[in-house]
Amino acid sequence: MALNQKEKEQYWELRDEIRHMILSRLNDEQIISVTAGAGPVLCLAGAGSGKTTAMVYRIFHLLVFGPDYDPKAQPPDSVEAEDLDKLAGWLALPDQEGLSFRDLLTLIGQQGIPMQQILAITFTNKAAQEMRDRLEKLMGIPIQDMWVMTFHSACLRILKRESSQLLDYEKDFSIYDAGDQEQVVKEILRGLKLEDKQHSPRAYMSWISRQKSSLKLPAQNYTPTGNDFDQVAPLIYQRYQQALQRSNAMDFDDLLLQTVRLLKARPEVLAKYQSRFQYIMVDEYQDTNHIQYVFVNLLAQLHRNLCVVGDDDQSIYGFRQADIRNILDFERDFPGAKVIRLEQNYRSTSRILEAANQLVAHNKERKDKTLWTRNQEGDKLYCYKATDDQDEARFVYSRIQQTLAAGGSYGDHAVLLRTNAQSRVIEECFGVYQIPYCLIGGLRFYERKEIKDILAYLKFLSNPDDRVALRRIINVPKRGIGDSTVQRILEYSLQSGQSVYDAMNDREGLALSSRAEKAVSEFLSLIRELNERKTTENVTSLTDSILRRTGYWQELQSDESREGMDRIENLKEFMNKTGDYDQSHAEGSLAEFLGEISLITDMDMVGDEARHNAVQVMTMHMAKGLEFPQVFIIGLEEGIFPHFRSLYNETELEEERRLCYVAMTRAKDKLYMSCAARRSVHGRYQENPPSRFLTEIPDYLKDNFPPKTERSFAAEKKTRMAGIETSWDHWNAAGAAAAAGEPSSGNQITRTDPMGEDKKEAGFRVGDKVVHASWGQGVVVSVKQSGQGLSYQVAFPDKGIRDLLAQYAPLKKL
């Protein structure tokens, strides 16, 4: 029954009120960007100005009300009189109590943009995840149909969907990470007899990366005239790209480069994505490099509904060829763009904000901008000058303990580092004191040896051209195929133009010694068997077959060392992941699984809950876009931060300063900044003066940390020591009290952890201290139901958070 006129008017009023109520959560500038509708939009958003909020609401508004809200638009036909009560109910209780987003969509969403026509791009997986979380929370429904992802994931998805049309590549291509790339470059250097200090593989890798990110393809038939880096580099690039193509492999830069090439070469493919993505949003636009710029511009050309968000003060990826002109020239590239400035900061206390503003004002290359806040003044910055890096770590620990005692939770804290290597001391310290922490970034999940091994098997089964994978597995576990034999196979495959797999099959051509030939043919029959299994088995059982049939499993099981046990655990963890994959992808394929996993880091797999129950440790680069009540920035010393590579280069120094600005503006309530007089770097002690960034912040905004803390810390430490079995001898030297002290006051983690109260799943609960057969003591930080049954996320000293399955994991309560 359609609505009568009176009901219609009621409906219009209700709809308008709902929209109004949603928008009332935003400030005027945010509302302008949220409702800007069609056409190009440039949003210059300062730190903490609610730009993610603006983007999330912009998407939400597009989905529900469409780009061009018409208060008198006809209600959808399906709306009936009693639905008016539902809408009124939603107004009274907007937090999805009475009405889901889906209901809202059917009731008023007729003019909305369909989810699949939206593309939102971020820089890191973490930022993409954050945006997804917020969208899902706001809407109350999963958003699988929307592309919210990094540049690299978006490109990978396009390449996989268009795999029949690729230029220079076949469909099941591999993805090479930095390690794989290095292998390739090394092999090329070996071939050119250029293996010495003058020619570091990494330097060539970054040169090649620079070429690719400015869309430059390798020269054909290039001949160097000398041995200088500049002369050789183009040749290396040419051979490198050939090698990758022969292996049917792409590196990370290729994901973008090959996508752009594809879009340019195949107008019908470009047209498809151009028309699909009606609305495109790009976060952190100041950090796009040339090729990312081209990618976005290609896609946005048709509808021109491109909304970019960024802040020139937060440009920190210059080293990756981020080009700040992309954002500065946006208005030129998209004439008629609406320009919106978000300058009110909602995140930080006014002192934190002022300190950050004062710091970044030392940069010359910037647009002047006035970021302001109505937030409270808050505390001054806590500055601590530690005697050494361990003392600095203990400072962090003792401050965390203090907030915990005051009712805070671990997840409120973030420790921000300049380099990943700085995490070691923090991890050791947190391990000793049983602080659950979450190391974000660091190793990519599959960078552990045993994971790389099993992945290399999978890659080779998926892509018989993959030379790097073959090299890795051909003699692992040992099966008597030595280096010279491997060399022969690789060379012969080049000579004869066959895939490495076919080359191995070509006995006559290879002409190996009889012993080597026997070993190779045994390996081949193994591969053949696994290849057959590939067609019938899912990823998990294929992985299991590989581990059993190669003897890898057996070899590890006979290894009694701690390392061996770790590896077994890691492999089990890996099989959890494959299990999850198999369960959620009924039609999944090995190649798809490999693609998915290669862009994922460790932390993308840790549950939300786990993250919130642990101190977050990460580099400042990873922290961009995130916020925390309490932030520690450590290592503020000349040579560490600013990093020594940038000390004598004004441009790079300014980038370091922006990085510091980014780090400081992550803090909501409290900001701690510390330096150490002495720090161990590569096993040697280094003494660096405090960072200029500390002195650039005026004194009236800083408090030097009271020296009495050291003493109170000693007392505190005394009460905590007992009951902790982890080795902490090396901490003792610098520390105060001896181990003899009364037992710690019970289970302080359960006591202070608010989550511990209501989590009562079978076995363990959040906050329980547990012992793992091979990893020792840890703390349960979350419990969840996974594809494989109940699983625990447990924080271990030195290991960070691991996913463990309740039914298999050798866990005991402490």
Place this chain on the structure above:
DNA sequence: TGGCTACCGGTTTTT
């Protein structure tokens, strides 16, 4: 071919 020792050198930041 494989295992061992003794050196050397590297060391930003991300996908």
Place this chain on the structure above:
DNA sequence: CCGGTAGCCA
């Protein structure tokens, strides 16, 4: 401090 590897011997 760590990992990679050159060089040696079984």
